[in-house]
Amino acid sequence: MKAPVVASSAFADTSPLYDDASRALAQKLAAMDLETDESLHDVSRVGARLASLGLYAYLRKVDTRHLCVIREHLAFHSPLADAVFAVQGLCMNPLIRADRRDVLDAMERGEKIGGFALTEPGAGSDVASMRTTARRDGSTWILNGHKTLISNVGIAHHFVVFANANPEAGKKGISAFLVPADAHGVELSRIELSGDHPLGRITLSDCRLPADALVGQEGQGLSLALGTLGIFRTTVGAAALGMAWRALEESVAHVNRREQFGQKLAELQLVQAKIADMATELTAARFLVASAAYHNEVTTTSSDAARRSENGRRASMAKMTATESAQRIIDHAVQLHGGMGVAIGTKVEELYREIRPLRIYEGATDVLKLIIAQSILKNRS
Ligand SMILES: Cc1cc2nc3c(=O)[nH]c(=O)nc-3n(C[C@H](O)[C@H](O)[C@H](O)COP(=O)(O)OP(=O)(O)OC[C@H]3O[C@@H](n4cnc5c(N)ncnc54)[C@H](O)[C@@H]3O)c2cc1C
Numbered sequence: 001m002k003a004p005v006v007a008s009s010a011f012a013d014t015s016p017l018y019d020d021a022s023r024a025l026a027q028k029l030a031a032m033d034l035e036t037d038e039s040l041h042d043v044s045r046v047g048a049r050l051a052s053l054g055l056y057a058y059l060r061k062v063d064t065r066h067l068c069v070i071r072e073h074l075a076f077h078s079p080l081a082d083a084v085f086a087v088q089g090l091c092m093n094p095l096i097r098a099d100r101r102d103v104l105d106a107m108e109r110g111e112k113i114g115g116f117a118l119t120e121p122g123a124g125s126d127v128a129s130m131r132t133t134a135r136r137d138g139s140t141w142i143l144n145g146h147k148t149l150i151s152n153v154g155i156a157h158h159f160v161v162f163a164n165a166n167p168e169a170g171k172k173g174i175s176a177f178l179v180p181a182d183a184h185g186v187e188l189s190r191i192e193l194s195g196d197h198p199l200g201r202i203t204l205s206d207c208r209l210p211a212d213a214l215v216g217q218e219g220q221g222l223s224l225a226l227g228t229l230g231i232f233r234t235t236v237g238a239a240a241l242g243m244a245w246r247a248l249e250e251s252v253a254h255v256n257r258r259e260q261f262g263q264k265l266a267e268l269q270l271v272q273a274k275i276a277d278m279a280t281e282l283t284a285a286r287f288l289v290a291s292a293a294y295h296n297e298v299t300t301t302s303s304d305a306a307r308r309s310e311n312g313r314r315a316s317m318a319k320m321t322a323t324e325s326a327q328r329i330i331d332h333a334v335q336l337h338g339g340m341g342v343a344i345g346t347k348v349e350e351l352y353r354e355i356r357p358l359r360i361y362e363g364a365t366d367v368l369k370l371i372i373a374q375s376i377l378k379n380r381s
Contacts, residue, residue, distance in 0.1 A: 137208070162175070176214070
């Protein structure tokens with residue numbers, strides 16, 4: 001199924017919040033044959049294919065609106081392609097902040113696929129409590145520790161790994177390191193997921209790295225990690241919109257086709273009510289995502305802490321609303337498809353599995369509520 005062109009999609013409602021380049025990008029993506037492109041559904045080929053479509057260049061430019069447009073379209077067709085695209089961005093972003101052009105050129109060309117290794121068995125939502133260490137030994141670094149739930153394990157050539165080089169300094173001791181997947185002392189293992197997402201663990205055992213493995217300055221790791229997540233949080237919302245949009249399109253087609261009680265499902269008023277709820281929720285979430293992306297672009301250079309806090313609140317609202325709404329919209333879509341909605345091989349069944357992790361990673365909904373509330377309460381105290 002092709003994504004409807006911009007003018008006929010709900011995207012048109014929010015288009016005033018996007019710039020001309022974003023609208024042109026949406027049209028370009030809608031014209032690409034993303035649905036029938038088999039390499040976008042094949043974990044071994046998807047990383048290189050996204051590069052040949054020229055999409056990693058947008059990760060280098062870091063315009064949140066462009067990233068949202070791309071993620072919404074990719075997720076509509078292939079949640080796998082969306083996930084690999086996003087994780088390449090999570091790896092590139094700290095490298096961009098640290099001006100590591102040496103590595104970025106190869107990543108933009110798709111010759112190197114990356115990962116972003118922050119989470120540990122004992123440090124999930126509370127990332128600052130990580131236990132992985134980095135020790136300086138002459139001109140080299142030695143890393144030890146465990147990372148888990150890391151995307152792109154199995155396809156990544158390298159990872160930006162966060163480790164504490166000065167545990168006495170607490171979270172201020174966290175630094176970022178570029179770790180080749182095949183470095184001595186790196187062991188990778190796969191975690192099987194309900195969705196089609198390459199995921200795994202990284203064990204670091206006396207992994208010795210050259211001095212230039214350090215990304216940015218020593219002690220800058222947490223700010224690189226949180227700055228990156230701050231950019232990408234809104235785009236997770238956009239990915240959820242893409243999946244919800246697809247669920248709505250699938251549902252509209254199904255209820256117009258399927259007949260029961262002598263009429264099309266689309267003629268039953270309770271079915272119409274469901275379609276109305278799905279479309280309205282999708283459009284409302286789209287506005288929050290578009291607003292967060294818009295404000296992120298226009299105030300991204302602001303040194304004003306209050307503006308940055310407002311942007312963090314907007315991104316959290318956008319991600320929370322879009323992912324929670326998408327879960328409900330996709331659940332309605334499964335219901336409208338009846339028994340076939342849970343049959344392996346149907347698109348809505350795939351979406352039902354794929355949407356779930358988005359409510360957890362890059363800020364679980366519960367944690368986002370804290371960010372939103374604290375931003376509001378802080379400004380009023
Ligand atoms: C598909 C997938 C891909 C991922 N990819 C990556 C990756 O590439 N790199 C990476 O570093 N990590 C990745 N993660 C890990 C992800 O970032 C963590 O799962 C997430 O941060 C939550 O951490 P946790 O799983 O340890 O849950 P926990 O931190 O143990 O939290 C469990 C639950 O407790 C609740 N909770 C936690 N804290 C609070 C609080 N303060 N207040 C209220 N409720 C709270 C929430 O409901 C939360 O879902 C990925 C996860 C998934 C599922």
